[in-house]
Amino acid sequence: MVDIATRVHNHKWKIDPIVRSLIDTDFYKLLMCQSIFRNKPDTQVTFSLINRSKSIKLADLVDEGELREQLDHIRSLSLTRGESTWMRGNTFYGKRQMFTPEFMDWFENLRLPPYHLEKHDGQYELTFEGSWPEVMLWEIPALAVLMELRSRAVLNSMGKFELQVLYARAMTKLWEKVERLRSVDGLRIADFGTRRRHSFLWQDWCVQAMGEGLGEKFVGTSNCLIAKNRDVEAIGTNAHELPMVYAALAESDADLARAPYDVLSDWHEEHDGNLRIILPDTYGTAGFLKNAPDWLAGWTGIRIDSGDPAEGAEIAINWWKSRGEDPMEKLVIFSDGLGEKKIAELHAQFSGRTRVSFGWGTLLTNDFRGLVPDNALDPFSLVCKAVSANGRPTVKLSDNPRKAMGPANEIQRYKRVFGVGEQAELEVVV
Amino acid sequence: MVDIATRVHNHKWKIDPIVRSLIDTDFYKLLMCQSIFRNKPDTQVTFSLINRSKSIKLADLVDEGELREQLDHIRSLSLTRGESTWMRGNTFYGKRQMFTPEFMDWFENLRLPPYHLEKHDGQYELTFEGSWPEVMLWEIPALAVLMELRSRAVLNSMGKFELQVLYARAMTKLWEKVERLRSVDGLRIADFGTRRRHSFLWQDWCVQAMGEGLGEKFVGTSNCLIAKNRDVEAIGTNAHELPMVYAALAESDADLARAPYDVLSDWHEEHDGNLRIILPDTYGTAGFLKNAPDWLAGWTGIRIDSGDPAEGAEIAINWWKSRGEDPMEKLVIFSDGLGEKKIAELHAQFSGRTRVSFGWGTLLTNDFRGLVPDNALDPFSLVCKAVSANGRPTVKLSDNPRKAMGPANEIQRYKRVFGVGEQAELEVVV
Structure with a gap:
C-alpha cells in the first residue's frame, strides 16, 4: 500500500x-x-x-x-x-x-x-x-x-538500482569496518562524523549499524538530534575555536600566553567528568602541557586532534606522570583522520597504559571512496x-603545520609566544 | 509517517x-x-x-x-x-x-x-x-x-542491520555481474530463476536491477507474476516433463523411440516462433537430433540444458547445417548452471555463428555464496x-549421467532404445 x-x-x-x-x-x-x-x-x-x-x-x-x-x-x-x-x-x-x-x-x-x-x-x-x-x-x-x-x-545522474547498489556497497564497507572493530577487546568508540557526513540519513544509518554491530563498544554520537532520536548518548567536549578567539582577544603577549588556560579555567567551573577533556594542540601540545597549571592535570583526559597520534598520546601519558597523576585513571581520546586499522593499532598500543577512546569522524560517515568513478564522492x-x-x-598552529591558520606575521608571533619550534608536516586526511 | x-x-x-x-x-x-x-x-x-x-x-x-x-x-x-x-x-x-x-x-x-x-x-x-x-x-x-x-x-537469527548488510552484499554481488555482462555486445539474457530463488522479493529485485543495469540486453523473465507486475516479457518454452511422461506412457519400444517427437508434434501445432524451441537432451541430444524428422529442423532453436554447453551448441549447429538450415537464422538458448563468466564466454564463442540467448537461473536469483558463514545460504x-x-x-537420461533419473533396469532399456553410449559425468552446479 x-x-x-x-x-x-x-x-x-x-x-x-x-x-x-x-x-x-x-x-x-x-x-x-x-x-x-x-x-x-x-x-x-x-x-x-x-x-x-x-x-x-x-x-x-x-x-x-x-x-x-x-x-x-x-x-x-x-x-x-x-x-x-x-x-x-x-x-x-x-x-x-x-x-x-x-x-x-x-x-x-x-x-x-x-x-x-x-x-x-x-x-x-x-x-x-x-x-x-x-x-x-x-x-x-x-x-x-x-x-x-x-x-x-x-x-x-544515477539510476534507481544503481543508487541502491551504491548504498549497498557503502553499507557493506562500513559493516566490514564494524566486523573488524568488533574483535578489538575493550574498544570504546563514538561517532564524531556530523560535519563532513555524506548525508544526514547516511549518518543516521551508520550510528544505528554501529550500535547493533558493536554493542557496548559503541558509546554514542556527537550528533544531538541522532542521539535524541536513536536513544544513544551524546558525546562531546570542546574545540579549537575557544582558545583561538580567546587568543585573538588578548591585549598583550602575556595575555596571549595565558589565553588557552583562561579558556579551560572558564570551562572547569561549568563542566564535570567526561566533559573535562583537554584539547592541547591549538598552539602546540608540548608547550601547552609544559606550561599548564597543576589543576589541569586533574582533568579527566586529553583529546589528540592533530600531529602523530601515538606521539601525542605518549606526550600526554608522560605529562600526567610528571604531574604525579596515574595515566590508567586518565582518558586519551583520538579524533583525527581515523581509519579502522589505525583505531585497532592505537588501541593495541595504548589500552594497557591509559584509558583509550575514539571519536570517529569522516571515515565513518563519509567513506564512499572507490564506490563511484573518478573519486567523485571521496570526502x-x-x-x-x-x-x-x-x-x-585568529590564529591556529596545531601539531601539524598544514593545519595552521592565520596571517603569516601573526603565526610567527604566536610561535614565539608559545615556544613552538620545528613541526613535522603530515598529510591532512580529512 | x-x-x-x-x-x-x-x-x-x-x-x-x-x-x-x-x-x-x-x-x-x-x-x-x-x-x-x-x-x-x-x-x-x-x-x-x-x-x-x-x-x-x-x-x-x-x-x-x-x-x-x-x-x-x-x-x-x-x-x-x-x-x-x-x-x-x-x-x-x-x-x-x-x-x-x-x-x-x-x-x-x-x-x-x-x-x-x-x-x-x-x-x-x-x-x-x-x-x-x-x-x-x-x-x-x-x-x-x-x-x-x-x-x-x-x-x-540475524539482527536488523546484519540483515540489511547481507542484502547489501547480495545486491553488490549481483550488480557486479550486471556490470560485467553490460560490456557483452549483443547479449540477450532472461531470468529463469524462479524455482530455486532465495525468495520472491529477491527475485523481484533481481529482475528490476537487471532491467535497469542491462537495458535491452535483458529480454524478460520466466516468472509470470513478475513479468505482469514489472511490465517485462514472459519467457519460456517447454521442459523435460513432456517427453518423460509421453515416454512412460509408451506401450512398446517403438512407441518409446517415437515419444519425444510426438511431444514436439503436439507442441508444433499449438505454438509459434520463439516458443518452438527444441529441448533435445532428455534421452541424449546426439541420438535425438540424428533421428529427428525434418520438420523439426524448421523450428526456431534449441535449448541446451545439460552436458558441456559448448559441445551441445556445436552439435546443434552441425545438425542444422546437415539439414540445410542456416545456423545464423537459428537460436541457441543456454540454461544450465550459468555464471556470468560462462555466459560471456559462450556468447563470445557462438554469437558469430548462430543467434545466442541465455536463461539465467539459480546463480542469478540465489547467489548468496560467501555471504554468511558455513555456506548456509548457498543454493x-x-x-x-x-x-x-x-x-x-518415468526415466530421464540427460546429457549428464548425474542428472539421470528412474529405475536402473528402465534406464538400461531407454539407453538401448535411444542409442545412448558413454556419457561424460559433469558436476551438477545447481
Missing part, C-alpha cells in the same frame, strides 16, 4: 531540507555555545568556510540557488519543545543540569544570523558575522549542507572556522 | 505467504499445462520433490508446521481477474491468443490438488498425485516454498519431477 498522506506531504516541501533541526549539530557546539554565552556573549566574530581541497570546485558542482535555499531553511529553524526537553534533560551524573535555564531561554528564542555568500574561482566564499554565541552555531550546519549538496550533485577537507574576533585575526 | 493501515493489515496475516499467486510460476509451466490439458488431460501422474544435495537436511532446518501452512496457502489460491486478463492478453505476435478460452475457463476454476508430506532421514518426502495438468502446477511453488523457508530458517539442487505416469516409472 502506498502511504498517500506521506507522499502528498513530501511533495509539499519546496526543497528537501538537509538540516531540519537546530540540534542536528555536534554536542560540543552546544556546550561551547553555553560557555561563550556566559563568558563572552558580546564578542563579535567572523566564521568562514574554507575548502582545503582546492581541486573540488564546489561552486561548479553545487547550484547557488539550492545552496541559498538550504541556508535560508536553516535560518527558519528554531528549537522545538521536544528538543528543548532533551537538552534540559542532559545532566552531570543525574545531579546538575548541563544547560542552565538562562541559556535554554536564550536558545529557545534563537534564529541563526544572516550569512554572506559569494563565488570566486569555482569556490564559495561563505561567511557569517555577528555575536559569537550565535555565529558559532553556523559551523556544523553550513558544513553539512555543503557536503550533502555535493553528494547530491554527484548522485543526480574532502572542508572546515568552517573563526577567522576574526573583535576585528582581530 | 507510519502507514498504520499497512502495518495493521500485515499483522492480520496468519503467515507470511511465500507464493501468493498461481502465476508466480514459470511461463513454460502454463504453456505445457495447456498442451497437456489438450492432449493428455486424464493421465495420472506422481510428482515428487527430490533434494539432490543430501547434506542439506531440509527437515531439520524447516519446521513441518510452517511448511504445511505454506503449502495449504497455495491450495487456497485461485486465478484472479487481473491474472486471467494478463494470460489472455499473451498472443503470438499480436495475432492469436496463446491461451485458449477452453484452457482459461478450466484454469480460472482450478485449485491445486492435495499434497502428501512425510519426513525421512532429515529430508521431506513431498509428493503430489492426480491428473497431470493439475499436479504439474505444483512443481514451481513447491520448490520456491522449500527454498525460501530454508532461507528464512538461516536468516532467523542447492532441489528438483520436483514427474516420477510416474499411469503407474509406470
Whole structure:
C-alpha cells in the first residue's frame, strides 16, 4: 500500500531540507555555545568556510540557488519543545543540569544570523558575522549542507538500482569496518562524523549499524538530534575555536600566553567528568602541557586532534606522570583522520597504559571512496572556522603545520609566544 | 509517517505467504499445462520433490508446521481477474491468443490438488498425485516454498542491520555481474530463476536491477507474476516433463523411440516462433537430433540444458547445417548452471555463428555464496519431477549421467532404445 498522506506531504516541501533541526549539530557546539554565552556573549566574530581541497570546485558542482535555499531553511529553524526537553534533560551524573535555564531561554528564542555568500574561482566564499554565541552555531550546519549538496550533485545522474547498489556497497564497507572493530577487546568508540557526513540519513544509518554491530563498544554520537532520536548518548567536549578567539582577544603577549588556560579555567567551573577533556594542540601540545597549571592535570583526559597520534598520546601519558597523576585513571581520546586499522593499532598500543577512546569522524560517515568513478564522492577537507574576533585575526598552529591558520606575521608571533619550534608536516586526511 | 493501515493489515496475516499467486510460476509451466490439458488431460501422474544435495537436511532446518501452512496457502489460491486478463492478453505476435478460452475457463476454476508430506532421514518426502495438468502446477511453488523457508530458517537469527548488510552484499554481488555482462555486445539474457530463488522479493529485485543495469540486453523473465507486475516479457518454452511422461506412457519400444517427437508434434501445432524451441537432451541430444524428422529442423532453436554447453551448441549447429538450415537464422538458448563468466564466454564463442540467448537461473536469483558463514545460504539442487505416469516409472537420461533419473533396469532399456553410449559425468552446479 502506498502511504498517500506521506507522499502528498513530501511533495509539499519546496526543497528537501538537509538540516531540519537546530540540534542536528555536534554536542560540543552546544556546550561551547553555553560557555561563550556566559563568558563572552558580546564578542563579535567572523566564521568562514574554507575548502582545503582546492581541486573540488564546489561552486561548479553545487547550484547557488539550492545552496541559498538550504541556508535560508536553516535560518527558519528554531528549537522545538521536544528538543528543548532533551537538552534540559542532559545532566552531570543525574545531579546538575548541563544547560542552565538562562541559556535554554536564550536558545529557545534563537534564529541563526544572516550569512554572506559569494563565488570566486569555482569556490564559495561563505561567511557569517555577528555575536559569537550565535555565529558559532553556523559551523556544523553550513558544513553539512555543503557536503550533502555535493553528494547530491554527484548522485543526480544515477539510476534507481544503481543508487541502491551504491548504498549497498557503502553499507557493506562500513559493516566490514564494524566486523573488524568488533574483535578489538575493550574498544570504546563514538561517532564524531556530523560535519563532513555524506548525508544526514547516511549518518543516521551508520550510528544505528554501529550500535547493533558493536554493542557496548559503541558509546554514542556527537550528533544531538541522532542521539535524541536513536536513544544513544551524546558525546562531546570542546574545540579549537575557544582558545583561538580567546587568543585573538588578548591585549598583550602575556595575555596571549595565558589565553588557552583562561579558556579551560572558564570551562572547569561549568563542566564535570567526561566533559573535562583537554584539547592541547591549538598552539602546540608540548608547550601547552609544559606550561599548564597543576589543576589541569586533574582533568579527566586529553583529546589528540592533530600531529602523530601515538606521539601525542605518549606526550600526554608522560605529562600526567610528571604531574604525579596515574595515566590508567586518565582518558586519551583520538579524533583525527581515523581509519579502522589505525583505531585497532592505537588501541593495541595504548589500552594497557591509559584509558583509550575514539571519536570517529569522516571515515565513518563519509567513506564512499572507490564506490563511484573518478573519486567523485571521496570526502574532502572542508572546515568552517573563526577567522576574526573583535576585528582581530585568529590564529591556529596545531601539531601539524598544514593545519595552521592565520596571517603569516601573526603565526610567527604566536610561535614565539608559545615556544613552538620545528613541526613535522603530515598529510591532512580529512 | 507510519502507514498504520499497512502495518495493521500485515499483522492480520496468519503467515507470511511465500507464493501468493498461481502465476508466480514459470511461463513454460502454463504453456505445457495447456498442451497437456489438450492432449493428455486424464493421465495420472506422481510428482515428487527430490533434494539432490543430501547434506542439506531440509527437515531439520524447516519446521513441518510452517511448511504445511505454506503449502495449504497455495491450495487456497485461485486465478484472479487481473491474472486471467494478463494470460489472455499473451498472443503470438499480436495475432492469436496463446491461451485458449477452453484452457482459461478450466484454469480460472482450478485449485491445486492435495499434497502428501512425510519426513525421512532429515529430508521431506513431498509428493503430489492426480491428473497431470493439475499436479504439474505444483512443481514451481513447491520448490520456491522449500527454498525460501530454508532461507528464512538461516536468516532467523540475524539482527536488523546484519540483515540489511547481507542484502547489501547480495545486491553488490549481483550488480557486479550486471556490470560485467553490460560490456557483452549483443547479449540477450532472461531470468529463469524462479524455482530455486532465495525468495520472491529477491527475485523481484533481481529482475528490476537487471532491467535497469542491462537495458535491452535483458529480454524478460520466466516468472509470470513478475513479468505482469514489472511490465517485462514472459519467457519460456517447454521442459523435460513432456517427453518423460509421453515416454512412460509408451506401450512398446517403438512407441518409446517415437515419444519425444510426438511431444514436439503436439507442441508444433499449438505454438509459434520463439516458443518452438527444441529441448533435445532428455534421452541424449546426439541420438535425438540424428533421428529427428525434418520438420523439426524448421523450428526456431534449441535449448541446451545439460552436458558441456559448448559441445551441445556445436552439435546443434552441425545438425542444422546437415539439414540445410542456416545456423545464423537459428537460436541457441543456454540454461544450465550459468555464471556470468560462462555466459560471456559462450556468447563470445557462438554469437558469430548462430543467434545466442541465455536463461539465467539459480546463480542469478540465489547467489548468496560467501555471504554468511558455513555456506548456509548457498543454493542447492532441489528438483520436483514427474516420477510416474499411469503407474509406470518415468526415466530421464540427460546429457549428464548425474542428472539421470528412474529405475536402473528402465534406464538400461531407454539407453538401448535411444542409442545412448558413454556419457561424460559433469558436476551438477545447481
